[in-house]
Amino acid sequence: MARLILHRLGGLLVTLLLSSMVIFGSLYLAPGSPENVLFGNRAPSAATRAAVRHQLHLDQPLPVRYWDWLTGALHGDLGRSMVTGQPVAERVGAGLTTTLLLVAMATVLIALLGLGLGTLAALRPGPVDAGVSVATSVSVTVPPFVASTVLISVFAVRLGWFPASGTEPGFLGSLHSLVLPACALALIACGFLARVTRDALREQLVREHVQTAEARGLARWPLLRRHVFRNALPPVITAMGLLTAGLLAGTLVVESAFAVPGIGQLTIQSVAQKDFPVVQAVALLLVAAFVICNAATDLIQALIDPRLRAAGRNT
Missing domain, CATH: 1.10.3720.10 (MetI-like)
Known part of the structure; x- marks a missing residue:
């Protein structure tokens, strides 16, 4: 029974890891840029857009962003809402x-x-x-x-x-x-x-x-x-x-x-x-x-x- 529990637990962790990769990647690889949510209908300058992207870590490679998000999630930090600014x-x-x-x-x-x-x-x-x-x-x-x-x-x-x-x-x-x-x-x-x-x-x-x-x-x-x-x-x-x-x-x-x-x-x-x-x-x-x-x-x-x-x- 203990071996069965360990087997199921291992499968659960692997499934969650693979799912987290798909979820994170699919959202950020979708058309459109996430920072546009903050700007709305406004047209910011290139410097402002770059500063916002840096604040949201969008200027980093996707694997780096995923790793930061995953390690934060393991510590209970799922980031902040891009609309309200509250912790997710x-x-x-x-x-x-x-x-x-x-x-x-x-x-x-x-x-x-x-x-x-x-x-x-x-x-x-x-x-x-x-x-x-x-x-x-x-x-x-x-x-x-x-x-x-x-x-x-x-x-x-x-x-x-x-x-x-x-x-x-x-x-x-x-x-x-x-x-x-x-x-x-x-x-x-x-x-x-x-x-x-x-x-x-x-x-x-x-x-x-x-x-x-x-x-x-x-x-x-x-x-x-x-x-x-x-x-x-x-x-x-x-x-x-x-x-x-x-x-x-x-x-x-x-x-x-x-x-x-x-x-x-x-x-x-x-x-x-x-x-x-x-x-x-x-x-x-x-x-x-x-x-x-x-x-x-x-x-x-x-x-x-x-x-x-x-x-x-x-x-």
Whole structure:
């Protein structure tokens, strides 16, 4: 198990390093010069432009700039915003709590509804299974921005149960304000996880050893717990890990629709303003979240399946 953890940790670090190179290089190699963000519509003199480029270290070779940025990031210094002049860590950190709370709420909804509907469909063939299949087929086709619009129109404007935009003060106020964004963020993932859960459970239910145990009179719940649910966990955990990793990217749309002050809305604003340091930090954060979720998924599966632990010892 320790070797598996070290292997996954090494892969995580290599992935983050390569991703940081791509993120840093792609932004600074894009058309346009970063200092134009500061000048706007003004036409500075050559001396002024040179002084600004020197202050932003843009007159240095790209590898030197990358190394300075990387070593600073390892010490918690992600640079300063080119728009506000604030430290990037402060700008990102200000909205990170809200985004993490939104993602946590969406994850809970995905787990409850996705696992619940998938289990119900697998154990209740016939009308129940058909109804769940129709519901999940609809949910996976609804984009987050469409779901956001419908939820705002129905539950915020017409019924007035939730705020249409922004967040209310306090922890409970934030929870109340993020209910609709979390639902919009979780809708597609719920349908996808329900399908994966249903198929995984159905595959185990028709296995010969399960049918033999049922024919011998083994009680329903012990049969499901020992021989069905446990063996169906690997694909479900994989799907859950991938869906959770993708939630941070989904906040870009949902937070903009609901005007939630998180890193999703910050990313949209930073891209529009060409605030490269902030975009770099958020992009690296999204990659890190995706890689960490995948690594955590592998470790959880190794804890459940002894064969994966044995494979990790042999690598």
